[in-house]
Amino acid sequence: MPSTVRSDRSSQIIAWAIVSLFIVGNFLPVVGAWTGPVTGVWFVGTQKPRRGFLWLFVFTFFPSLFADWRKFPLDNPGHAIQYLSLAMLTAALTILPLTFHRLVSPRLPGFSSTLPFPLAAVAIPALALALRAGVVPQAGPRTVLISWFAATLVWMWNRESHATTAFLGAGVVLATALESIAHFTGVALPAAFANAMVVDYLCIGVALFLGIWAIFHPVRERNWADRREAIARLQSPFTGDSLRVVSELGHELFLSNSGERFPVRNGIPTFLRPQDLTGDNRKYNHLYELIGGFYNDIQRVFSPLKGLDLEDYFLSYMRLLEVRTGDAVLETSVGTGLNFKYLPRGVKLTGLDLSPEMLANCQVNLRRWEMDADLFLGNAETLPFADASFDVVFHVGGINFFNDRAKAIREMIRVAKPGSLLLIADETEKHVKEVYEKGLGSFYKNRKEPVSAPIDLVPPGMQEVHLESLRSGMFYALTFRKPISSDSANTALKPDMADCSRGA
């Protein structure tokens, strides 16, 4: 069984070359003209629209002030205010096409979702000119191509390169490359296409059409009323009462017999009350709320940079699960759902997490991968599921920093069917020290105690307790079986420490 993850030298070289190109783009305008829009489209796509706009505004407005500080009119307060207002308007107009893309593109099907940015990148400056707010350089055919290139590249990245994506993407990349060659060699674009006025009006018209279309086609949310199997598994995490779905003013919510109300927000039933978010759960929740949008991409970029094979990385622990077609599978602390990709199709997936932002991105991922899962906002220490509801229960990557690890483990056991194998995997102290403390020091320094595999917290009576050290001691995977009957729990085997790595 592999305990290290395969390294991939060629991917590592490509990853470093691409990252270097993006870094160079910050200093060389000719490169930045291409890498800047790609970064912009990627970034707004990872954020809620308002937050994305505000962040990009800060990234655009302040550097532009520093770049042009010599022009700042210190002598006259009236001129200074005028100068600042114009700079703010310019920054806002520069970002608006990206925000338009963020709002409209998720509602468009397939490849058409690449169009809002190029259209808006031309339409918004053209409208600004028409309204005499001409502070953004006017855009033409070249802008369409560069921004379409950016939107397509990000679309391909998000689709994780299916064949059609690669084909369509290659078309746009080719068109953009030809245009660039034409630009640098002085060869003109075909006259009709090069006529900026025609392109302006065309872009305004189509952007308007797509914007209106998107308003009437919101992303469809899950309807819970017809998910009987999922509802049957639910119970109040506070009273244990069973739950039913009702609809009030067009919004679904879960009601318990004792009158508890659990709202459904953005398609996700909410079993977390503000007063339950305390201690370490609260502290680390801030982190996940912040990074939820690019949690996947952090792994997709850093793994090749470090030369790690991402698939090996996930399979190192997912291979330990016992999953059969038709099984009901629960992942507590599901995050953005990355582990679901490594489960066989034909299982019923359920995920629970403490972070709305991670779950929102899990929904996006599931749509991209054409997968379906019941997602819940809640605390892994008080699960909203009935006893013995799932064939497979597992947890990856959060338990080290839970408020109460023992309670979370007891809850996993409670909701697992008798005889099922449970998996708990997380980073070791070595990883936390070498990676997290260096990268995110303030979050991980001054911990109460070093992290350790919670083998001592597995209740007596669990069978086949087994601890494995993975990825050169950076990760641990703990598995154990819930006994078939309560009798066998009493005669449970002692923990099998043969392969245990207590250093985990």
Ligand SMILES: C[S@@+](CC[C@H](N)C(=O)[O-])C[C@H]1O[C@@H](n2cnc3c(N)ncnc32)[C@H](O)[C@@H]1O
């Ligand atoms: C490192 S991520 C792992 C996500 C996912 N399991 C994976 O392997 O990609 C840790 C996750 O644990 C969640 N989490 C932390 N404390 C939790 C708690 N008490 N209950 C439920 N989820 C929690 C965080 O919100 C975050 O999504």
